[in-house]
Amino acid sequence: MKMQKGQASKLATLLGLALAVAVLLAQPAHADTFSVFADLPVDFSLHLDNGAGTTETASASGLSGYKVGITLPIFIGLAYESYGGKFNSPNIVGQSFNYDVTMYDLFLNLPLPVINIAVGAGAGTGKFSNGPVGVTVKDANLSQWFASLGVNVAPLVDIHVGYHSFSGTNDIANVPGAPGLKVGGTMTSLGIKIGF
Numbered sequence: 001m002k003m004q005k006g007q008a009s010k011l012a013t014l015l016g017l018a019l020a021v022a023v024l025l026a027q028p029a030h031a032d033t034f035s036v037f038a039d040l041p042v043d044f045s046l047h048l049d050n051g052a053g054t055t056e057t058a059s060a061s062g063l064s065g066y067k068v069g070i071t072l073p074i075f076i077g078l079a080y081e082s083y084g085g086k087f088n089s090p091n092i093v094g095q096s097f098n099y100d101v102t103m104y105d106l107f108l109n110l111p112l113p114v115i116n117i118a119v120g121a122g123a124g125t126g127k128f129s130n131g132p133v134g135v136t137v138k139d140a141n142l143s144q145w146f147a148s149l150g151v152n153v154a155p156l157v158d159i160h161v162g163y164h165s166f167s168g169t170n171d172i173a174n175v176p177g178a179p180g181l182k183v184g185g186t187m188t189s190l191g192i193k194i195g196f
Contacts, residue, residue, distance in 0.1 A: 033073050033196060034071070034195070034196045035070065035071040035156070035195035036070050036193070036194055037067075037158075037160075037192060037193035037194070038068050038191055038192060039067040039081075039162055039189040039191030040066060040189060040190060040191065041064075041065050041083045041085075041187050041189050042189060042190055043059070043060075043186075044059070044085045044188075045058065046058050046060075047183070047184040047185065048089060048183060049182040050179065050181055050182075051179025051181070056090075056091045058087040058089055060084075060099075061086050061087075062086040063084075064084060065082050065083020065101075066082060066083065067079055067080070067081035067082075067189060067191065068081075069105065071118075071195075075108060075110065075111075076107070076109070077106070077107045077108075077109050077118065078106060078107075079104075079105040079107065079120075079122070080104055081102065081105065081122070081124075081164075082103075083100070083187065084099060085098070086098050095130065097128055097129065097130045098130060099126060099128060099183070099185075100127045101124065101126050101127075101166065101185070103122040103123065103144060104124055105121070105122035105144075106120055106122070107119060107120025107121075107146070115151055116151070116152070116158050116160065116193075117148070117149055118148045118150075118162075119145075119146070119147045120147075121143070121145050122143070122144045122145075122146065123143050123144075124141075124144075125139045125140060126139065126140040126168055126183055126185075127139045128170060135172050136172070137173070138171045138172075138173050139170065140169055140171075140180075140183055141168050142166045142167065142168035145165055146162055146165070147162070148160045148189075148191075149161055149162075150193065156195030156196070157194055158193040158194075158195075159190075159192055159193075160190070160191055160192075161188065161191075162188065162190075163188055164188075164189070165184075166185050166187075167183065168182075
């Protein structure tokens, strides 16, 4: 999935801010024996493709949701995320709609001397609420990759920024032979991790 120029600049700004915070506040990373974390989404955008040559990109308003997870002593982690937002789609959906994402994630946590990096993948579903008029849209099976960059602000306390990229297809149930609605999205999150 191609990243739009606006999305790239937002990501670069957030990562630059995270690195600046890392330089100013960072303490040496500590190996967690066990940690828990919680993140909040701060930006969510969708790219829609109706399979007939029309595409559209929209940013969410009314964004809500969360991501929670644990990191085990072997640097492997598990997470669950649930978030959604309201979008406007005049060209494809023909109205405003809500899109909700749920994901189950597996990731690798790499605590380095100054920063903490996590990379992983997830699978879940994407659901339209108030979707295209006159059609029944099935939930999409989504897959994603994500990465986060964090800094220790105290021993075993980490503040991090995450970037998620997902894709899938919401099939049309009541229109035989209709192409599915291809959905790609990005979500940026901010969170805190506490080790024990």
